[in-house]
Amino acid sequence: MDSGPPLVQQHPAAHPTTTVSDTTFLQTNNNNNNNETPAALPVPPVNLDDGYLPLDGSTTTTLSFESGIHPALTTIDIASANADAADQLAKQFPNQQTTVLTDTLSSFTSNRSSIYSGTSNNNNNINLLSTVSSATSSASRRSSMQLSKVEVRETLDASLTENADGFHQLKQYILIKEIGRGAFGKVHLAQDENTNIRYAVKEFSKSKLRKKDKANLFKLGPRGRGRGRRGPEAPSPLTSESSPLDLIRGEVAILKKLHHPNIVKLYEVLDVSAEDSMYMVFEYCEKGVLMPVSLTEKFENVFSDAECRDVFQQMILGIEYLHEHDIIHRDIKPDNLLRSGDGTVKIVDFGVSEMFNKKGDDLTKKSAGSPAFMAPELCRHDHGEVSGRATDVWSMGVTLYCIRYGTLPYVSESILEMHRVIREEDYQIPNEETEDPLFVALIHKLLEKDPAKRITIDQLRTDPWVTNSDREPLVSKDENTANAVTEVTEEDLRSAVQKINSLATVIKAIARLKRGIKSPASRPIVAAAALQSFESTISDRMQDADEDATPTAAPIVTPNSANTTPTATETTSTTESKKVSLEGSMDDISLQEDTKLAHSEQNPEEKAEVKEAAEGKPADEDPQGYEVCDFETGMCYWVPAKKSPNATTTSTPAPEPAPTAIGAEVAKEESVDEDAKVDEKEKLVKENEREEEETLAPPVEITTTAPAEDKEIEPSTATTATSTTKNKKDKAETGAEQDGYQVCDFATGMCYWVPAKKAKVDPEQSTASEVTEETEKGETTKVAESVVVATVPSSPASGLDPGRAMEEASSGARTPVSGSPTEQSPVPSPGSLNPGPRLVGKLSRDRLAMFENS
Numbered sequence: 001m002d003s004g005p006p007l008v009q010q011h012p013a014a015h016p017t018t019t020v021s022d023t024t025f026l027q028t029n030n031n032n033n034n035n036e037t038p039a040a041l042p043v044p045p046v047n048l049d050d051g052y053l054p055l056d057g058s059t060t061t062t063l064s065f066e067s068g069i070h071p072a073l074t075t076i077d078i079a080s081a082n083a084d085a086a087d088q089l090a091k092q093f094p095n096q097q098t099t100v101l102t103d104t105l106s107s108f109t110s111n112r113s114s115i116y117s118g119t120s121n122n123n124n125n126i127n128l129l130s131t132v133s134s135a136t137s138s139a140s141r142r143s144s145m146q147l148s149k150v151e152v153r154e155t156l157d158a159s160l161t162e163n164a165d166g167f168h169q170l171k172q173y174i175l176i177k178e179i180g181r182g183a184f185g186k187v188h189l190a191q192d193e194n195t196n197i198r199y200a201v202k203e204f205s206k207s208k209l210r211k212k213d214k215a216n217l218f219k220l221g222p223r224g225r226g227r228g229r230r231g232p233e234a235p236s237p238l239t240s241e242s243s244p245l246d247l248i249r250g251e252v253a254i255l256k257k258l259h260h261p262n263i264v265k266l267y268e269v270l271d272v273s274a275e276d277s278m279y280m281v282f283e284y285c286e287k288g289v290l291m292p293v294s295l296t297e298k299f300e301n302v303f304s305d306a307e308c309r310d311v312f313q314q315m316i317l318g319i320e321y322l323h324e325h326d327i328i329h330r331d332i333k334p335d336n337l338l339r340s341g342d343g344t345v346k347i348v349d350f351g352v353s354e355m356f357n358k359k360g361d362d363l364t365k366k367s368a369g370s371p372a373f374m375a376p377e378l379c380r381h382d383h384g385e386v387s388g389r390a391t392d393v394w395s396m397g398v399t400l401y402c403i404r405y406g407t408l409p410y411v412s413e414s415i416l417e418m419h420r421v422i423r424e425e426d427y428q429i430p431n432e433e434t435e436d437p438l439f440v441a442l443i444h445k446l447l448e449k450d451p452a453k454r455i456t457i458d459q460l461r462t463d464p465w466v467t468n469s470d471r472e473p474l475v476s477k478d479e480n481t482a483n484a485v486t487e488v489t490e491e492d493l494r495s496a497v498q499k500i501n502s503l504a505t506v507i508k509a510i511a512r513l514k515r516g517i518k519s520p521a522s523r524p525i526v527a528a529a530a531l532q533s534f535e536s537t538i539s540d541r542m543q544d545a546d547e548d549a550t551p552t553a554a555p556i557v558t559p560n561s562a563n564t565t566p567t568a569t570e571t572t573s574t575t576e577s578k579k580v581s582l583e584g585s586m587d588d589i590s591l592q593e594d595t596k597l598a599h600s601e602q603n604p605e606e607k608a609e610v611k612e613a614a615e616g617k618p619a620d621e622d623p624q625g626y627e628v629c630d631f632e633t634g635m636c637y638w639v640p641a642k643k644s645p646n647a648t649t650t651s652t653p654a655p656e657p658a659p660t661a662i663g664a665e666v667a668k669e670e671s672v673d674e675d676a677k678v679d680e681k682e683k684l685v686k687e688n689e690r691e692e693e694e695t696l697a698p699p700v701e702i703t704t705t706a707p708a709e710d711k712e713i714e715p716s717t718a719t720t721a722t723s724t725t726k727n728k729k730d731k732a733e734t735g736a737e738q739d740g741y742q743v744c745d746f747a748t749g750m751c752y753w754v755p756a757k758k759a760k761v762d763p764e765q766s767t768a769s770e771v772t773e774e775t776e777k778g779e780t781t782k783v784a785e786s787v788v789v790a791t792v793p794s795s796p797a798s799g800l801d802p803g804r805a806m807e808e809a810s811s812g813a814r815t816p817v818s819g820s821p822t823e824q825s826p827v828p829s830p831g832s833l834n835p836g837p838r839l840v841g842k843l844s845r846d847r848l849a850m851f852e853n854s
């Protein structure tokens, strides 16, 4: 944007002129209540007033947009240095009249600026961005202290999904890429889909948090909250049942209220229900870490004396603010100092910070932080209680040393030795004779081994090097801590962490449901409506992304259907199947884990089924049935045998079939008296067929098209099969021409063709999961057990030669799919299979990744 004449002159308190002389508009479409606003706005008179938005830290100058500005104007961005921010602002609030005042404050010449955010006081909860140039860094810092009115917008439609471009999306945050990794998990660059504003989203493993809790990393419990901060106590510390998030709820409530230009802003904490992940949405510091520090290598591009001072002043202010909130950082190092787009230093990573029991009581028994930055009093295992504030000051000293010289003051190859060196040895200052003596003196004061003698933050404020002999004083402590959190309310605690759902949660809910079932007799029938809902949801979300994809061999079974007879008319393409499955219940889909119950409300029968399923009880007296898996969605369904006449089943349920959750839990060996069952099975088939003709139900739609894309996927060598239904139609010995089942292993992404005839398997070559041992006429055989995915046409139509595929698999010619449990599932040799399961298709890499991710 062009800069025009001076926009704002200085405040009357410091300067005579108080008016804005020019503005430039960035006008966006105005749909708010003030629609009397003319399309072309006049230059609004802007009063400089004492109030909301400070422009110049050296004065109390603020820009009041509550008076003197057109009523339609609810957001102002003074875009002195960041036109992008103005654009973003306009995009962010398209329904608001957005005015961008494009000029800079003429009296301020520094190219450093700061962006602060806040909310307007209208009901629209609009962010206010103010980009303020300042004459000096300290002036900028002074100005910043006055602006701390941020409310985090929280939306209720939270979910973890995958968007059409294949990006994961967390609420409105699109996770673009990984930008770092910490001890607790990944850090993602994310972009708000509405505003295009970027954030750093830090992923945490809740289980790791739980472990850390055991190490007493986060310390919560009854405590005061520092100066004037009174509010409800945080939830009690973690118990085995409670969420790990309860442990940090109190901290989060406070961290979300912290607002300081040198502390990275925490916007939201999102807990993905029923998963291990939680996410913290932070301000994005686009310039990254201040300086990479290595134990072994010197960083050459060190900071000048003035740059060091600038950074160190900001560190002092940030740490002072944290300490004022009784937060000890405990891991200060250059890695945890990031820079925002405008170069402002942002202190990050409160992962090892802790709250104190009461104001002024900063004693800690914990040793935390990076060893090279650890204070000597922490470098002994029996250190007892030490002053956390003093340890932070030490770490600030090591950090200052690093950014000035590019190396650590203490280096050692082992942690123990490092501890000893820090405790006992002296450091060297490179070129000490030529160094500024004030700087050398400060380093000595910071790296004082005796914490009681070490310089304090208060003393640092007036240190001659820090203030450049009073030429660059810091803002006062009062100003710096003016925005200290004064109250943590019940509501703050309650809303500290927002729970969100994920699609994967839904899938897992079903998986869990099925995992709990140990035998066919207790296998539940998942309500058809619930299944349809899930499938619809997932299919719909994937539809766009999959438009270009070649249809997979996924057998799509339309819920509610029970006829698995693979006739030509019932065999559909993936797309068709999707279409069918998409009909219906998208609107009322809830992604809550209890969706299955919600959806069963419509139908009392389903309700009973689902309820029983949830309780792990059989929903049908008849335990026979089929496992029906949908490779589009990763879902497996149980279809009662009596509704599926063409897939034959054992009349005697095997007592321990494998559960069928994603993850390939294996079936156990079962003894089966095959002879005794043959007649029974045939009877049952006939019975079922008759029943089906009389009564039932729309046909199952089955996709049997082979996925062209699958050809590029390397199959796993695993052959885990996961159920016990057997085909008794003993028609042919070779799989291609006979009835049988498609058997899929969700852990490996492999699908096999199981001929209708009982497969006899060399027991030496088979795994327990695949076979049932039986004794027949003194001969021990193994009966292949498998998940019946769907009854498929007599040709597997996979596009693969099953025999060849099996050969390849068994010869190890193909590499296992990543993450597949190949060790647990060795491949039977082809010769030993008679006729044995045959490979007919595999999941595409994308599908497999989806399963793995979920």
Ligand SMILES: Nc1ncnc2c1ncn2[C@@H]1O[C@H](COP(=O)(O)OP(=O)(O)OP(=O)(O)O)[C@@H](O)[C@H]1O
Binding pocket: 179, 180, 181, 182, 183, 184, 185, 186, 187, 200, 202, 264, 282, 283, 284, 285, 286, 288, 289, 331, 335, 336, 338, 348, 349, 351
């Ligand atoms: N707010 C942010 N903006 C930009 N990048 C960030 C932000 N937070 C973290 N990062 C990047 O992610 C990396 C890892 O950050 P994180 O704080 O998780 O790691 P860490 O401090 O090394 O880990 P930890 O303290 O958990 O052991 C950082 O080094 C940085 O590059």
